[in-house]
Every structure is written in structure tokens, then in C-alpha cells.
Amino acid sequence: AQSVTQLGSHVSVSEGALVLLRCNYSSSVPPYLFWYVQYPNQGLQLLLKYTSAATLVKGINGFEAEFKKSETSFHLTKPSAHMSDAAEYFCAVSDHWTGTASKLTFGTGTRLQVTL
Amino acid sequence: EAGVTQFPSHSVIEKGQTVTLRCDPISGHDNLYWYRRVMGKEIKFLLHFVKESKQDESGMPNNRFLAERTGGTYSTLKVQPAELEDSGVYFCASSQDRTQGSSYEQYFGPGTRLTVT
Numbered sequence: 001a002q003s004v005t006q007l008g009s010h011v012s013v014s015e016g017a018l019v020l021l022r023c024n025y026s027s028s029v030p031p032y033l034f035w036y037v038q039y040p041n042q043g044l045q046l047l048l049k050y051t052s053a054a055t056l057v058k059g060i061n062g063f064e065a066e067f068k069k070s071e072t073s074f075h076l077t078k079p080s081a082h083m084s085d086a087a088e089y090f091c092a093v094s095d096h097w098t099g100t101a102s103k104l105t106f107g108t109g110t111r112l113q114v115t116l
Numbered sequence: 117e118a119g120v121t122q123f124p125s126h127s128v129i130e131k132g133q134t135v136t137l138r139c140d141p142i143s144g145h146d147n148l149y150w151y152r153r154v155m156g157k158e159i160k161f162l163l164h165f166v167k168e169s170k171q172d173e174s175g176m177p178n179n180r181f182l183a184e185r186t187g188g189t190y191s192t193l194k195v196q197p198a199e200l201e202d203s204g205v206y207f208c209a210s211s212q213d214r215t216q217g218s219s220y221e222q223y224f225g226p227g228t229r230l231t232v233t
Contacts, residue, residue, distance in 0.1 A: 004158075034221075036224070041226075042226060043120070043207065043224045043225050043226035043227055044159075044207065044209075044224040045224070046221055046222075046223075049221060090159065092159075102164070102172070103149060103161040103164055103172060103175070104149075104151075104159075104161065104209075104222060105161070106151075106158045106159040106160070107158060108157065108158040109158065109159075
């Protein structure tokens with residue numbers, strides 16, 4: 001069974017500061033990993049994805065994540081936070097080993113607050 | 117290209133009543149998923165359709181939940197009778213088939229917020 005752990009349900013950073021949202025996964029097969037963002041009153045939007053190509057993945061809005069197999073981690077970072085980054089962020093893992101599409105297993109989410 | 121749409125956006129019903137949620141996936145997407153987020157908890161998988169067939173319904177909580185995808189287009193999720201613990205946000209997502217060269221990215225709808233009182 002797969003699982004995702006997101007450390008910190010709430011993270012607060014100052015505008016311009018580094019954003020680091022942590023995600024660790026557990027999977028018995030090579031995983032596909034995703035970060036989604038949910039802005040207030042909106043649906044989930046894909047930020048970036050790891051699908052067994054480059055381990056450093058760049059996404060939208062300046063976010064990136066690095067897949068570290070030895071640490072079973074996929075932490076999300078952004079060098080400089082902007083007020084518009086305030087949202088809830090979800091890490092998710094998917095099992096595509098069978099070659100077919102399959103469900104996502106989500107972490108509990110991290111709400112990012114950006115202060116002036 | 118239109119995204120995934122869900123109807124209604126909000127629904128408030130009393131315990132024991134029936135509610136039907138609808139999801140329209142992105143046109144041409146064979147895979148359709150239902151997820152649910154109960155307040156304060158993680159987003160949990162409910163079931164997965166490939167075209168009109170149920171590929172995986174391991175996440176359906178009990179037989180009060182019935183999902184259909186007639187003709188492989190839109191899907192409905194019916195809750196009958198609703199219980200208090202069914203309250204939450206129900207998300208629908210869709211993705212392309214592997215033969216279409218996708219990496220299985222799932223596109224999510226805005227969700228339906230269900231409140232059972």
C-alpha cells in the first residue's frame with residue numbers, strides 16, 4: 001500500500017522568504033509523485049509531477065521539487081514566497097507500475113500562509 | 117478546452133435524504149475518478165472508471181454510495197440515504213488513457229461541498 005506524509009499542517013513564511021513544504025512517501029513500486037495546490041474556493045491544480053525522468057522537477061509559479069529515492073522524499077520548494085502563494089498544498093503518489101492509470105493517494109495537506 | 121465540471125457546487129441536505137452529484141470530465145478522457153475530503157482529513161479515493169466500467173471501487177465507503185458512468189461520458193455519485201459522516205467535499209478528476217501518451221496527470225474539478233444536517 002502507498003502512503004504520503006506531509007510534515008506540518010500549517011506553514012507560515014514571510015514574503016520573499018524560502019518556501020519548503022515537506023513530503024515523504026511510501027511505495028512498494030517506483031512511484032509517480034505529484035504536488036497539487038488548492039487556492040480558496042477553487043479546485044486542485046497540478047503544480048508539478050515526477051514520472052521517473054529528471055529527479056529535479058520544475059513546475060508552475062516558480063515551484064520545484066526534488067525526488068530523493070534514498071530519503072523517500074519529494075519536498076516542494078520556492079526560493080521567494082509571494083503573497084499569491086497562500087493556499088493549501090497536497091502531495092500525492094500514484095502507482096503506475098502496471099502500466100495503467102491508477103488512483104492518487106494524498107497527504108493531509110499543508111496550508112501555506114505568507115505574511116508581509 | 118473546458119475543464120472538469122461538477123454540479124452542484126454546494127448541497128445541504130438532511131440526514132436520510134438522497135443526493136446526486138454530477139461530474140463532467142474533460143472531453144476524450146477515458147479515466148474518471150471520485151475522491152472525497154472530510155473536514156481536516158486527507159483527500160481519499162473513492163472509485164475509478166475507465167470509460168463506463170468500474171476499474172477500482174475499493175474506496176467506496178459502503179453500499180449507500182452508488183456511482184455510474186453511463187456511456188462513458190459524465191458520471192453521477194448518489195448517496196442514499198445520506199448520513200452525517202458523509203459531509204465533505206467530493207472531487208471528481210479525469211485523465212487520458214495511456215495510449216494517448218499521457219503521464220496520467222489527473223485534472224480536478226472544483227468539487228461539490230456536501231453538508232448533511
